[in-house]
Amino acid sequence: MSKSNNVYKDAFNRCLRLLDETRSLPSEPELGTLLGVSRTTVRSILSRMEETGLIAWNKRDKTVLRPPRTQDFFPEEETDSLAEIIERSFMRRLLAEGAEAGMQINELELAREIGVGTTSVREFLIRFSRFGLIEKRRNSHWVLKGFTRAFALELTEIREMFELRSAAAFAALPEDSPVWADLDRLEVEHRQLADEIATRFNEFSELDERFHRLIHRASHNRFIVDFYDVIAMIFHYHYQWNKAQERERNEVAVQEHLAYIAALKSRDPGKVDAACRKHLKSARQTLLSSIPEGRQAQLA
Amino acid sequence: MSKSNNVYKDAFNRCLRLLDETRSLPSEPELGTLLGVSRTTVRSILSRMEETGLIAWNKRDKTVLRPPRTQDFFPEEETDSLAEIIERSFMRRLLAEGAEAGMQINELELAREIGVGTTSVREFLIRFSRFGLIEKRRNSHWVLKGFTRAFALELTEIREMFELRSAAAFAALPEDSPVWADLDRLEVEHRQLADEIATRFNEFSELDERFHRLIHRASHNRFIVDFYDVIAMIFHYHYQWNKAQERERNEVAVQEHLAYIAALKSRDPGKVDAACRKHLKSARQTLLSSIPEGRQAQLA
DNA sequence: AAAATGTTTTTTCACGATAAAAGACATTAT
DNA sequence: ATAATGTCTTTTATCGTGAAAAAACATTTT
Incomplete structure (x- = not known):
């Protein structure tokens, strides 16, 4: 089988969605950057779009002929790497x-x-x-080694060390740093989510990751930034598997984030430290409490 | 070519050194654990030793016939993975x-x-x-990304965070923990090295690694322990490449280690912190000063 | 001349195949 | 009965191979 063409299929699907918005497609290099693929792949996509009558393609001219239909898309499972x-x-x-x-x-x-x-x-x-x-x-x-209580404790120990340091670095960033605008945008998103938490609680985990990554980036330390991959992976799969009290948990977390954001904006190291600690403590509790009893025994 | 038999060759060479010490070799499973290889490999080794007249092998009986000669050994370069x-x-x-x-x-x-x-x-x-x-x-x-000044700074930042924490954990270990005996042994080795530093200064880096790994292990955190691999790798290659003032550097470091060990044994958190900081500071200086100017410019 | 398209080359990704090494099972010796 | 040896099976480490995707080069268009 050698290699599946999932890159092409995924880019094709994403390109289909672009079709809805425009009358004609941009140049090949431009499409390449837009979709994050090489021109080779772009041309394969355009070829197929032409074949299936989605576009008329003649050199620079790529006119959209009809809106994409469901059957134009490749099945989702074929787009995974x-x-x-x-x-x-x-x-x-x-x-x-x-x-x-x-x-x-x-x-x-x-x-x-x-x-x-x-x-x-x-x-x-x-x-x-x-x-x-x-x-x-x-x-x-x-x-x-097992997803044990010991693992969770070791993970959170490092996380706390890294995040406290990053948060302190964040608060010390100059007024004109672009991160403050990023933080403002995240604050707005948090408020919007807080208002509709009853229905949108499952959108929190994605927001959570963006928020913490922003803070970690302030450390300007690749090891700290990279370590968030470990945390993100664990949280991603863990919460996919443990849905107990998801709404309540996320509701609390959103509020903690808002307090944390306010502390950062105050630029008062003491307040930042306190808000950060408070949130990390409850994050740790959440993680620990969701490790089933059976697994806690696996410490050995 | 598929797979080289370096495991066999390396184990064979190590087994040859064993021959000098005994009149006859132990059982196959025992040899396996001794050399860290499977019985399959042990039997290949024994076969060859029999063929080349090093031993007489008959079931449990493996009598050494003659001491190994230089040409019995496989060349060093063939034993690398x-x-x-x-x-x-x-x-x-x-x-x-x-x-x-x-x-x-x-x-x-x-x-x-x-x-x-x-x-x-x-x-x-x-x-x-x-x-x-x-x-x-x-x-x-x-x-x-390049071995830049930025890299060295990021690396040492984490190292300092982790080692200070590990050292504090070490000092807090109970009196009857086996690590105190390990530390005593390392102290003796340090003193011996200090006495003959003029001739044995190049043995320091191996001792350095064992010492710091012992301390990091006290953290009981796999992420901290694993991070030492990064440090060890950098130091290993870096010092292989930069030999300037190696003797002086190591002489200072040995003394710092001895002070650090004394602080740990005092179990006084303040003293431990001070000794640890002092050593880490000079370690950072050493690393930074050995990054050539040309590389410092690579920050971008 | 800059930027696009058309064409060719190179590199990455993934597979099956094979020898080395590990591991499992059967047999024999203490 | 335990622990070794003898034999057979499975797994790991590594390569060459080929399609997918990227990248480089050549040609055309604006």
């Missing part, structure tokens, strides 16, 4: 019952189960290993 | 003149240059990416 597919399968296994610490991970078995080559699985596991949940035995298998 | 070979080549390039930040890294070119398959290079780059020196453009090349 192999890495995403492997990650999902792996996380499902990891968070499923019976994924005990100390368990062996078998590349070949994983690859067969998911239906992909071993190379892709190996590369995924290497990338994934930085999250601290698995470990390699040289020339041999991987060992699952 | 592919990963080590790639790492060395890559680091040579990275630390060589002309490795400017922003430069592209080409998997295929690297693979051809080193004479290995692309898969191994890819896997190496993925593993290496956690050091924060390179970054992947999806579906495209890697970008070198």
Whole structure:
């Protein structure tokens, strides 16, 4: 099979959505930057759009002939990259019952189960290993360390260290730094979400990530910024799996964020520290309380 | 070529050194644990030792017939794993003149240059990416961020945060913890090295790593412990490349370590903090001063 | 001449295949 | 009965290969 053309399919779908808005498409290089793909892929997309009668394409002229229909789109599942597919399968296994610490991970078995080559699985596991949940035995298998209470505590310890420092750096940023505008925009989004929390509570996690990433970026330290990937990954899958009191949790978190934002804007180090600590404390509580009892025993 | 038998060759060489000490070799499983390889590899080693007349092998009986000669050993370079070979080549390039930040890294070119398959290079780059020196453009090349002054500052910032915390945790460890014995042993080694620093100064870097790893382990946090890999890697290659004032540097560092050890043993948080800060400060100075001027300009 | 399109080359991504190494199972010795 | 040896099976590490995607080069259009 060698390589799937998911990049093309995904870009094609995104390009279809562009069709709704305009009468004609921009130049090839421009489309490339817009979709984040190379001109080669852009041209494949245009070829297909021409074939299926979506556009008339003649050199610079790319006129939209008809609006896209549902059947013009490639199925969603064909637009995922192999890495995403492997990650999902792996996380499902990891968070499923019976994924005990100390368990062996078998590349070949994983690859067969998911239906992909071993190379892709190996590369995924290497990338994934930085999250601290698995470990390699040289020339041999991987060992699952387990999503335990110990893991959550170690993760939050670093998170708290990094975020307190980043928040302090943020508050010390000069008045004319563009981050203050970013923060204002996020504040507006938070207020809007707070007003409609009853129906939109599930939109919080995306906002949460953008907010914390903005703060971490103020550290100007690649290790701190990169570490947020670990947190984001854990939160992403964890909350997908644990939906208990999601609305209440997010409602509280939004308010904490607003207080945190106000503290940052006050630029008072003491206030920033307090608001940050308060939010991190409840974030830790939330994470810990959602680790099932069975997993807490896996400390050994 | 598929896979080199460096594991076997390396274990064989190590096993040869064992021959000097005994009249007969232990059981296969025992040898396996001793050498850190499987029984399959142990049996290959024994086979060859029998063939070359080093031992007489009959089931449980493995009698040493003659001491190993120089030509019995496999050449050193054949005992390196592919990963080590790639790492060395890559680091040579990275630390060589002309490795400017922003430069592209080409998997295929690297693979051809080193004479290995692309898969191994890819896997190496993925593993290496956690050091924060390179970054992947999806579906495209890697970008070198460069071993710049900024990198060194970001690295030391985290290091200082982590080590101060670990040192505090260390000092708070109960009297009966086995780490105190470990520390005592390290203290003795430090004193011995201090006495013969004029001739043995190049042995410091190995001792340095063991000392700091012991302290970091007291944090009981996998992220802190793992982060020392980044520091160790940088120091390893960096000092291999920059030998200026090595003796003086190490002499100072040994003394700082001894003061640091004394502070830890006093279990006084204030003293520990002070000694730790002092050492970390001079470590940072050493690292920064060894970044050539040309590289400092690469901040952008 | 700058920017687009058309064409060709190179690189990345993913696979199956194969030898090395690990691991499992069967047999034998203490 | 335990622990070793002998044998067979499975998994890991690595390569070459080929399609997808990117990038480079050449040509045309504005």
